[in-house]
Amino acid sequence: MNDNPIISWKIAGVALGLLLTLATYLVSPLGVSTQFVVTDAIVLHKVAPALAESNTYLAKYGIEQDWGVGYGWMLILGMIVGGGVTALIFRDKQPAGDKGSMPAMWTAKFGPSEGKRYAASFFGGLLLLFGARLAGGCTSGHMISGISQLAVSSMIFGVVTFAVAILVAKFIYNNQAKIS
Amino acid sequence: MMTLIIGFLIGCVFGAILFLGGASSYRKILGTLLLKDMTIIKLMMTAIGVGTLGIYLLDQGGLAHMSIKPAYVWGIVAGGAIFGTGWAISGYCPGTCLVGTAEGKFDAIATLIGGLVGALIFAWAFPMVDALLLQNASFGKITIQGLLGINGLYLAVPFSLAMLFAAFFLLKDRYE
Numbered sequence: 001m002n003d004n005p006i007i008s009w010k011i012a013g014v015a016l017g018l019l020l021t022l023a024t025y026l027v028s029p030l031g032v033s034t035q036f037v038v039t040d041a042i043v044l045h046k047v048a049p050a051l052a053e054s055n056t057y058l059a060k061y062g063i064e065q066d067w068g069v070g071y072g073w074m075l076i077l078g079m080i081v082g083g084g085v086t087a088l089i090f091r092d093k094q095p096a097g098d099k100g101s102m103p104a105m106w107t108a109k110f111g112p113s114e115g116k117r118y119a120a121s122f123f124g125g126l127l128l129l130f131g132a133r134l135a136g137g138c139t140s141g142h143m144i145s146g147i148s149q150l151a152v153s154s155m156i157f158g159v160v161t162f163a164v165a166i167l168v169a170k171f172i173y174n175n176q177a178k179i180s
Numbered sequence: 181m182m183t184l185i186i187g188f189l190i191g192c193v194f195g196a197i198l199f200l201g202g203a204s205s206y207r208k209i210l211g212t213l214l215l216k217d218m219t220i221i222k223l224m225m226t227a228i229g230v231g232t233l234g235i236y237l238l239d240q241g242g243l244a245h246m247s248i249k250p251a252y253v254w255g256i257v258a259g260g261a262i263f264g265t266g267w268a269i270s271g272y273c274p275g276t277c278l279v280g281t282a283e284g285k286f287d288a289i290a291t292l293i294g295g296l297v298g299a300l301i302f303a304w305a306f307p308m309v310d311a312l313l314l315q316n317a318s319f320g321k322i323t324i325q326g327l328l329g330i331n332g333l334y335l336a337v338p339f340s341l342a343m344l345f346a347a348f349f350l351l352k353d354r355y356e
Binding site for chain 2: 022083118138157
């Protein structure tokens, strides 16, 4: 059984590098995490405008004239559509170990509780976006786009993020993970 | 309007690459963080290698719309550490959780909702964080070649080659 991703890292990496170059030529580099704030701002401006206006950080995003839907927000919408359509077309080719909401190595360590996995994912997501907004970018904006522009900030982010993520992953799995 | 359509199309290709390359897989991400399955780090280094060369070649013709993020050291170190912890726990990053959500993975949806909450918490923590971490040791939008005082391409070429060399020849999967 073929256990590798549908396309090799070489093809995916070259394609992503070319896409980044094209994006930088046409509009601006790739970025994702800012759009979480924009989405929050759009929703909050709708349901509780006074609250949204009162927040200095949110007030900058999702202003009423354009609802914050710009290049960046269309990009993340595209990621969901493009990822979803591709997943639908190539579902049969996706390795079994990459499917589903309960990764085998997680259940081997933490048991079959879905609640536990989703709670951990929620908490992880919370840290991801708090950290990304504090640092000013995420894997796309800092690591891929930022390092490719040789930005000092992004080099620092890349080194710190990988170092801490490796330590936390080792701590979580005590070096006992079975990657199959 | 054209910019919105371009953004959407670039996003579509981005999402497709992440799915097809296995980046929306918990197993693949944790495999890289446990230094056992190097697929994802090799993918990233290849993308950076090609991207650096592409962007700085564009830049020679004045065609690159660059966006350098400011180097406020403490905020980036603290943010990177918090981000790295969340990355190892959820197995997703902000971009791949979007793709996982589109695949119908419930853990990715939980990460996405957690992310929206995390961004909201940051919005309210911003005034305090700003004074504490963003104003000190802030060096602005600096680049490595700017510090060295050389043309970006002279650094981009060797850096790009080093990234590609590491991805293609140095990094090896390590299974027990």
